[in-house]
Amino acid sequence: MSSTQVFAELAYWQQTGIRVGAALAAVLLVAGALVYMHLFKAVSFMQSRLGPMEAGPYGSLQLLAEVGKHIQKEDIFPTKADRFVFGAAPFVVLASTFLLVVVVPAGPDAWFIDSELGIYLGLAVSSVSVLGILMAGWGSSNKYSLLGGLRATGQLIAYELPLILAVVGVVIQAGTMNMADIVYAQANGEIFGLGIVGNPYILTQGVAFVIFLIAMQAELAQAPFDMPVAESELVTGYMTEYSGMRFLLFFIGEFATAGVFAAVASVLFLGGWYVPGIDPTADVMNLLGPLVMLVKIVGLTFLVFWTRFTMPRFREDQLQRLAWKFLIPIALANIVVTGVLKVAF
Amino acid sequence: MSLLAALSADADLYVAQNVFFAVIAAAMIFSAVRVVTTGNVVHAALWLVVVLAGVAAQFILLGSEFVAVTQVLVYIGAVVVLFLFGVMLTRASLGDDESVGDEKRGMAAVVGVLLFAVMAIALIDSFEDGRLVIENPQSVNAVSDAIFSQYIVAFEAVSVLLLAALIGAIVVARKD
Numbered sequence: 001m002s003s004t005q006v007f008a009e010l011a012y013w014q015q016t017g018i019r020v021g022a023a024l025a026a027v028l029l030v031a032g033a034l035v036y037m038h039l040f041k042a043v044s045f046m047q048s049r050l051g052p053m054e055a056g057p058y059g060s061l062q063l064l065a066e067v068g069k070h071i072q073k074e075d076i077f078p079t080k081a082d083r084f085v086f087g088a089a090p091f092v093v094l095a096s097t098f099l100l101v102v103v104v105p106a107g108p109d110a111w112f113i114d115s116e117l118g119i120y121l122g123l124a125v126s127s128v129s130v131l132g133i134l135m136a137g138w139g140s141s142n143k144y145s146l147l148g149g150l151r152a153t154g155q156l157i158a159y160e161l162p163l164i165l166a167v168v169g170v171v172i173q174a175g176t177m178n179m180a181d182i183v184y185a186q187a188n189g190e191i192f193g194l195g196i197v198g199n200p201y202i203l204t205q206g207v208a209f210v211i212f213l214i215a216m217q218a219e220l221a222q223a224p225f226d227m228p229v230a231e232s233e234l235v236t237g238y239m240t241e242y243s244g245m246r247f248l249l250f251f252i253g254e255f256a257t258a259g260v261f262a263a264v265a266s267v268l269f270l271g272g273w274y275v276p277g278i279d280p281t282a283d284v285m286n287l288l289g290p291l292v293m294l295v296k297i298v299g300l301t302f303l304v305f306w307t308r309f310t311m312p313r314f315r316e317d318q319l320q321r322l323a324w325k326f327l328i329p330i331a332l333a334n335i336v337v338t339g340v341l342k343v344a345f
Numbered sequence: 346m347s348l349l350a351a352l353s354a355d356a357d358l359y360v361a362q363n364v365f366f367a368v369i370a371a372a373m374i375f376s377a378v379r380v381v382t383t384g385n386v387v388h389a390a391l392w393l394v395v396v397l398a399g400v401a402a403q404f405i406l407l408g409s410e411f412v413a414v415t416q417v418l419v420y421i422g423a424v425v426v427l428f429l430f431g432v433m434l435t436r437a438s439l440g441d442d443e444s445v446g447d448e449k450r451g452m453a454a455v456v457g458v459l460l461f462a463v464m465a466i467a468l469i470d471s472f473e474d475g476r477l478v479i480e481n482p483q484s485v486n487a488v489s490d491a492i493f494s495q496y497i498v499a500f501e502a503v504s505v506l507l508l509a510a511l512i513g514a515i516v517v518a519r520k521d
Contacts, residue, residue: 127422
């Protein structure tokens, strides 16, 4: 009996429960892995230091120690803060991440929702995180927080456009917005009649891929796009007044969002759970697929954090100019070219 | 037809949908009242987010996923965010804002009642006692086919209107 049949015999609420649990695990485990592998270890090697070594073998339990530390800390509310807005802001940011992971499939049956809106739904819910950042910046009653919140909002609005426009190229080429169908379109695609590796859109949509990665870096507010949290000017921007659990939520949110965006990028451009040689609809891909996805996520996020710890910070005007005068026109040209070629072939 | 007669005539009444419609509608009405009664502009904008999210939820209940997602993307992700951005750049005071006055409330109430009347009449006039079939959710393909064939003129007209607004905004913002 195939895994599909076993799954189909479960009641609707049981399936939903499994999918919700898997979504939570997909966000939190990936975020933890990224913090350990990239923030603790890869960056330490780049900067010629060991990174955490004491907690567990090679410091592998450091993450638990950090979480424990933050949970113990007092949850401080500034006297003049707007208590409800201040308190709710981290949850809005994290909720947007958890809603975004819902559209990412990791196998023929290992999806959270199988909607024909797919990537469109993902882009819509990811835009809600701006609201949480504005709430944090304003609710803190701190001028650095407010400035950080405003900078973050200006940046996220500016870079959301190239992000969406880059995705449009992929959607035109695949002919669908459903994430699983985008994977199948890549797996069954051919380049000049050669179908050995399928057609991962990084090859035919390379321009869109680069734009997507740059815009993703900016959406995550990682250096060189870290004006919103510029520590030498704004302390830590909109996170300045947060401590304890709520700071931890922002911190988890940062890495979880990096992982989820990388998952979206790997579905759109790297063929998702598809590996050449294995039928993407085979049952075994339900187990293998998440692992393939994890490899692609780790690879893409390594690029994100490599850039983060290598590049100096953009100035605010350079940052806006890059988005509006450079990325958006190129993304629009990419859509036109893709559309023409789609009709021609 | 009275409500009871309708209940007995239609065995296939959408009970779950109706219950959730009522719950969401109640939350929306409460939030909408808070939008106009709260003393703080930022709070008003945040209550507006709840109302707009409720609208998106109602669209999902009606099987119009595409419209619901667009509602979230455009209204929550863009319009309210830009609104909050503007408010915070200019008058982001915490606590109650005295300049949020009562003097315009009468006029606003008149406008609200008139808008409600126009929309209610338009809805009743066009649907009368017809029933919506929500077993078949509206597909994206159907929506795009309708936009780019049946409603192509209206779609292009709206595009040109938006372009004009965009150019107008640039002209107003330019210093020279």
